[in-house]
Amino acid sequence: MIFNKLSRRFLVIVTGLASMVSMSAAHAEYALNMTKGVTPISQQQYGLHMLVFWICVVIGALVFGAMAWSIIYHRKSKGAVAANFHESTTVEIIWTVVPLLILIGIAIPATATLLDLEDAKTDADITLQVTGIQWKWKYTYVDEDVSFISSLAQSSRDVVNDPTGNENYLLEVDEPVVLPINKKVRFLFHSSDVIHAWWVPALGVKQDSIPGFINDSWATIEKPGIYRGQCAELCGKDHGFMPIVVNAVTEAEYQQWLVSKKEEAAAAAASAEQEWSMKDLLARGETVYQANCSACHGPTGAGIPGAFPAMTGSPIVLGDAAGHIDIILNGKAGTAMAAFKGQLNDVDIAAVVTYERNALGNSVGDLVQPSAIKNAR
Amino acid sequence: MSSASNQDYYVPHGTHWPIIGSVGLALTVVGFANYLHDTWSATPIFVGIAILVFMMYGWFGTVVKESLAGTYNAQVDMSFRWGMGWFIFSEVMFFAAFFGALFYARMYSVPWLDGASNNDATAQYLWPDFEAAWPLLMAPVTDKYEVITKAMGAWGLPALNTIILLTSGLTVTLAHWALKRRDNVWLVYWLFATVALGFGFVLLQGYEYVHAYQDLNLRLDSGIYGSTFFMLTGFHGFHVTMGAIMLLIIMIRAAKGHFSPEHHFAFEAVAWYWHFVDVVWLGLFIFVYWL
Amino acid sequence: MYTDTAHDAAHGEHHDHGPAKGLMRWVTTTNHKDIGTLYLWLAFTMLLYGGSMAMIIRLELFQPGLQWVEPHFFNQMTTMHGLVMVFGAIMPAFVGLANWLIPIMIGAPDMALPRMNNWSFWILPFAFTILASTTFMEGGAPAFGWTFYAPLSTTFAPDTTDFFIFAVHLMGISSVMGAINVIATILNMRAPGMTLMKMPLFVWTWLITAYLLIAVMPVLAGAVTMMLTDRHFGTSFFDAAGGGDPVMFQHIFWFFGHPEVYIMILPAFGVISAIIPTFARKPLFGYSSMVYATASIAILSFMVWAHHMFTVGMPVAGELYFMYATILISVPTGVKVFNWVTTMWKGSMTFETPMLWALGFIVMFTIGGLSGLMLGVAPVDTQYHDTYFVVAHFHYVLVTGALYSIIAAFYYWVPKWTGHMYDEKLGKIHFWWSTISVNVLFFPQHFVGLAGMPRRIPDYSLQFAEFNMISSIGGFAFGLAQIFFLYIVIKTIRGGVKATDRVWEGATGLEFEQLPSPPPYHSFTEAPTVK
Numbered sequence A: 001m002i003f004n005k006l007s008r009r010f011l012v013i014v015t016g017l018a019s020m021v022s023m024s025a026a027h028a029e030y031a032l033n034m035t036k037g038v039t040p041i042s043q044q045q046y047g048l049h050m051l052v053f054w055i056c057v058v059i060g061a062l063v064f065g066a067m068a069w070s071i072i073y074h075r076k077s078k079g080a081v082a083a084n085f086h087e088s089t090t091v092e093i094i095w096t097v098v099p100l101l102i103l104i105g106i107a108i109p110a111t112a113t114l115l116d117l118e119d120a121k122t123d124a125d126i127t128l129q130v131t132g133i134q135w136k137w138k139y140t141y142v143d144e145d146v147s148f149i150s151s152l153a154q155s156s157r158d159v160v161n162d163p164t165g166n167e168n169y170l171l172e173v174d175e176p177v178v179l180p181i182n183k184k185v186r187f188l189f190h191s192s193d194v195i196h197a198w199w200v201p202a203l204g205v206k207q208d209s210i211p212g213f214i215n216d217s218w219a220t221i222e223k224p225g226i227y228r229g230q231c232a233e234l235c236g237k238d239h240g241f242m243p244i245v246v247n248a249v250t251e252a253e254y255q256q257w258l259v260s261k262k263e264e265a266a267a268a269a270a271s272a273e274q275e276w277s278m279k280d281l282l283a284r285g286e287t288v289y290q291a292n293c294s295a296c297h298g299p300t301g302a303g304i305p306g307a308f309p310a311m312t313g314s315p316i317v318l319g320d321a322a323g324h325i326d327i328i329l330n331g332k333a334g335t336a337m338a339a340f341k342g343q344l345n346d347v348d349i350a351a352v353v354t355y356e357r358n359a360l361g362n363s364v365g366d367l368v369q370p371s372a373i374k375n376a377r
Numbered sequence B: 001m002s003s004a005s006n007q008d009y010y011v012p013h014g015t016h017w018p019i020i021g022s023v024g025l026a027l028t029v030v031g032f033a034n035y036l037h038d039t040w041s042a043t044p045i046f047v048g049i050a051i052l053v054f055m056m057y058g059w060f061g062t063v064v065k066e067s068l069a070g071t072y073n074a075q076v077d078m079s080f081r082w083g084m085g086w087f088i089f090s091e092v093m094f095f096a097a098f099f100g101a102l103f104y105a106r107m108y109s110v111p112w113l114d115g116a117s118n119n120d121a122t123a124q125y126l127w128p129d130f131e132a133a134w135p136l137l138m139a140p141v142t143d144k145y146e147v148i149t150k151a152m153g154a155w156g157l158p159a160l161n162t163i164i165l166l167t168s169g170l171t172v173t174l175a176h177w178a179l180k181r182r183d184n185v186w187l188v189y190w191l192f193a194t195v196a197l198g199f200g201f202v203l204l205q206g207y208e209y210v211h212a213y214q215d216l217n218l219r220l221d222s223g224i225y226g227s228t229f230f231m232l233t234g235f236h237g238f239h240v241t242m243g244a245i246m247l248l249i250i251m252i253r254a255a256k257g258h259f260s261p262e263h264h265f266a267f268e269a270v271a272w273y274w275h276f277v278d279v280v281w282l283g284l285f286i287f288v289y290w291l
Numbered sequence C: 001m002y003t004d005t006a007h008d009a010a011h012g013e014h015h016d017h018g019p020a021k022g023l024m025r026w027v028t029t030t031n032h033k034d035i036g037t038l039y040l041w042l043a044f045t046m047l048l049y050g051g052s053m054a055m056i057i058r059l060e061l062f063q064p065g066l067q068w069v070e071p072h073f074f075n076q077m078t079t080m081h082g083l084v085m086v087f088g089a090i091m092p093a094f095v096g097l098a099n100w101l102i103p104i105m106i107g108a109p110d111m112a113l114p115r116m117n118n119w120s121f122w123i124l125p126f127a128f129t130i131l132a133s134t135t136f137m138e139g140g141a142p143a144f145g146w147t148f149y150a151p152l153s154t155t156f157a158p159d160t161t162d163f164f165i166f167a168v169h170l171m172g173i174s175s176v177m178g179a180i181n182v183i184a185t186i187l188n189m190r191a192p193g194m195t196l197m198k199m200p201l202f203v204w205t206w207l208i209t210a211y212l213l214i215a216v217m218p219v220l221a222g223a224v225t226m227m228l229t230d231r232h233f234g235t236s237f238f239d240a241a242g243g244g245d246p247v248m249f250q251h252i253f254w255f256f257g258h259p260e261v262y263i264m265i266l267p268a269f270g271v272i273s274a275i276i277p278t279f280a281r282k283p284l285f286g287y288s289s290m291v292y293a294t295a296s297i298a299i300l301s302f303m304v305w306a307h308h309m310f311t312v313g314m315p316v317a318g319e320l321y322f323m324y325a326t327i328l329i330s331v332p333t334g335v336k337v338f339n340w341v342t343t344m345w346k347g348s349m350t351f352e353t354p355m356l357w358a359l360g361f362i363v364m365f366t367i368g369g370l371s372g373l374m375l376g377v378a379p380v381d382t383q384y385h386d387t388y389f390v391v392a393h394f395h396y397v398l399v400t401g402a403l404y405s406i407i408a409a410f411y412y413w414v415p416k417w418t419g420h421m422y423d424e425k426l427g428k429i430h431f432w433w434s435t436i437s438v439n440v441l442f443f444p445q446h447f448v449g450l451a452g453m454p455r456r457i458p459d460y461s462l463q464f465a466e467f468n469m470i471s472s473i474g475g476f477a478f479g480l481a482q483i484f485f486l487y488i489v490i491k492t493i494r495g496g497v498k499a500t501d502r503v504w505e506g507a508t509g510l511e512f513e514q515l516p517s518p519p520p521y522h523s524f525t526e527a528p529t530v531k
């Protein structure tokens, strides 16, 4: 307690100094320290962090104090004459043993917290599978048959070059993940391509999502609210642009949300049965393309030479529709081109195929219906 | 250890071999990278290697000449010994990386994929059909990685190869004894035997590879078992080949009478290297083939 | 055996004991001083090159929004900055110091294997040319971080990655040969009477560093070799689909990588242990405990690697073990710090430029070490990992640690090397300018890190804006200070007040007590007597 108060005062002073140097105070929402967060784990982490921090401050003060003392008083210009002592086994032992004891003092609470943090399996109420995908997150509610993809919101994307005015610049997603409070949520992390890391500071969860393996972690959120985080493992070009938003709500709101999600899915399935017009497909295709493909193949389809092929004039895009559909459904093994069959539904794929064939500088002229995708799956 | 006068320590002045070596090395690797990308043919690689061989010929030639002229005193000899010894240690660590990969795969990644330790979810959600085993014949994804029909046994050819290498360790020691009793004839004979055993080993290893590919479908791209198998045996085989070539050169030098019981560091260096290759093989035999 | 006539014949051809003339002097040299100079210049060039990339990083991060570079290029800059600084600036600088100093500190005529010494150096310009050239190729430079985790560096990396792989192979060959040379020199070339426990600590720390190098550089070579085969020959070391594991790459990398960071700090400890006693005019406190502490740090450094991997999902027993081992390293490191402080205690101190840098080292390295301790606490590293808190930690130990010690070493020994005193006033300006700006640069990074800013991102949300701007300003100022340093270096080489042989009132050691300033091209052709 007292530590926390002291630390706040110390940080306030530093803040004051810093803001004097600072030029623009427009968005001054200073955060100087680790968040306390809203889960038991994040609070333990915060406590440990402050404990070790203050130990470091004290050690630093002693060491630098002793240095300062000799710099001030044992200087030649003050007439100091050098002593000649240069060995003492006793002091060497003291300054080996005392730090060791301090470390043991740190290790004990750290061990307790770590054991707690790793205990994801026991008594979990909800299991949420989180899949990292270059550069978005897929959430699957294992027991609920609800699954969706969450990526950087278009509104946040649009202001990449003009951050002014957007409060949650780069931290807004198109579909937040919704979790009930006071339930133990077990997260299962994995990845469909490279390694990502799912990190929400307020939840005290940061765990790598690794292709081929599943890691777990857990959180019991104690306060409703919106908690933001980011991918914390370099995962390629748009690593900086895969935010996470957790919407923590009451159990009742959560149940309601699940129902609406399921209704949405049913509506989407129905729309896949219809015939679509060229105009509708192109409009939808553009949205899908910009959200899922433009990161690699470029907003105008130009790609990045040597890394990602252009869509404009691509032989596969201009070739027959079957090959084009195939690479999007199944990806290309051994390359960054992922299989999208698990990420996009039939309508989306039909739309994006149609879009690529008839936009981005291409004009093949044909139209691919969702039913064709369904057959190709 | 130290000699009374540093004057006696031979410090060569100026050498152009290293820069030639650097050019050769750079050309080899740049050529190889471009070859992998189909931007160049294989020719630059061979030119690079040729430059490297030329460099080694020239460099070692100079050293041999200086050595025969008696330029090197005991302290220089000691520097060479430390140098060779720690070079071999660095090679041990190079192998350690690959052995590390083998241990990791056997003890961790393969069992984990089947749910061991805290990986229940991995097995349940990602690889429900996968079964851990070692040697791992069937990788988790079989349309990407070939299925092996049978693991490589230890007691056929590999056992024979073990005997060959152990024998060659013996013959090189016999050569050393011959050298020490100034018996140049037997020195050359025993060296010849060692070289022959060395190349014999490489040939049999090549035969084993053909067998692996053709009969067992054990390939570089047949999952982690194939990867570790070929990486370790291949890297070792490469070292045996190098060692055998070095022994061959030592044999020629021995035939020319370059070595005396007091002064034969080159011989010893190559012998150490050979023993090192031998010991690594024992590790391979135990962990790659046998257990 | 060796005979007199042979000796004469061998030396007859090389009677000219001075340097050759022209460019070929530098290309063909076997002289430890020439090679040391080459290494130091290469390191300085790489510092400027790596620093320029840091400036691009800081420029892009000056404000939120993407102003200057594309995200993909930003990642290339981060990666190349890390690689160039680690392998191009800090490591070669220490090898340069080793070349210059070890022979004259132990009374040897040269390094033990002079021809190989030349090769160790002359591989590096080729390696760095290959590495740097990828920036201009299709696909761009490596963009997967200096830690090049698979599968981002294997399946998902552009073709240029192969050039990177081979450049790392070449650096490995160079480092291993350099390390072998250091070991052979120290173990075999000491003057009579120079027993191991009389060696200057710089020599001791380098001996131990050399062991670290030959133990871990080959492992790095093994890691990139497996990357190469995974990329091109169908192996599956780092691919779970074939029974491998991407995390296996991280274990192998950090088995190299953690000792690597001590490779970059142990010689620094040696430098500081030389400078503090000189300007405190008092012998180093606890010489033998310093030696044992260095050895303990080195041994422990092989056993802590997975503290970089607390979030990869290791079994909990592994996490506990690596946490305990990691924080344990604080103990021997603390011994070093306490010994330095006690050396100052009751000394008769003066504050010439090298001393200022050394004092700056102790304070700021300790800050970096203490934040390292915080990182070592596994359950909290969950929050710190891959944020700017880590970036702040390692720049405190690397920039105000390793780099500061290198600059301190320059000021301390350059009068010996060139015979010219540097300009004391400029040196002091350089120190204060650097020290103020480096703290403006890196201290705020602790705050943004704790507040949640991930590392390796080209753009950030608005709450981090102020501190990033402050940090960038500090960065530009620190960069300019190093341009100023370049001026000081050239000015000192060109001329200056003649240095005495002793150089510093309190200096000890063979290089100060038994050699003139500058020392002859071949020093200690007669072995000195060591009391």
Ligand code: HEA
Pocket: A059, A063, A098, A099, A100, A102, A103, C147, C261, C262, C264, C265, C307, C308, C326, C327, C329, C330, C331, C333, C334, C335, C337, C365, C366, C367, C368, C369, C370, C372, C373, C375, C376, C377, C381, C384, C385, C386, C390, C393, C394, C397, C398, C401, C402
């Ligand atoms: C010169 C380089 C150097 C040095 C010396 C160190 C020293 C230490 N480092 Fe650091 N470290 C790096 C370079 C270095 N590090 C780099 C480059 C990275 C990032 C790599 C990357 O991801 O890109 C990194 C990352 C890193 C991490 C991973 C963080 C993460 O990614 O999540 C950790 C975690 O444990 C860590 C810990 C430590 C510790 C415990 C020390 C200790 O050795 C420090 C010991 C020193 C002290 C503690 C101070 C002095 C001691 C006293 C005054 C005595 C009293 C003290 C006590 C009783 C506690 N370091």
Ligand code: HEA
Pocket: C047, C048, C049, C050, C051, C052, C054, C055, C057, C058, C078, C079, C081, C082, C083, C085, C086, C090, C144, C145, C146, C147, C391, C395, C398, C399, C403, C441, C455, C456, C457, C475, C476, C477, C478, C479, C480, C482, C483
């Ligand atoms: C080994 C030593 C070392 C050194 C000396 C430095 C020096 C500096 N480093 Fe860093 N750095 C690393 C090692 C080092 N670094 C590593 C290993 C990483 C991790 C990489 C990764 O994530 O993969 C990293 C990452 C890193 C980041 C994080 C990038 C990211 O996560 O995206 C940043 C950001 O500020 C940074 C900044 C700086 C700055 C401003 C300096 C300054 O000290 C540089 C000062 C020097 C100069 C500037 C040169 C001289 C000036 C010129 C040539 C002229 C131009 C000058 C002006 C325009 C003023 N470094």
Ligand code: CUA
Pocket: A132, A135, A195, A196, A197, A231, A232, A233, A234, A235, A236, A238, A239, A240, A242
């Ligand atoms: Cu995903 Cu970084």
Ligand SMILES: [Cu+2]
Pocket: C257, C258, C261, C305, C307, C308
């Ligand atoms: Cu480390």
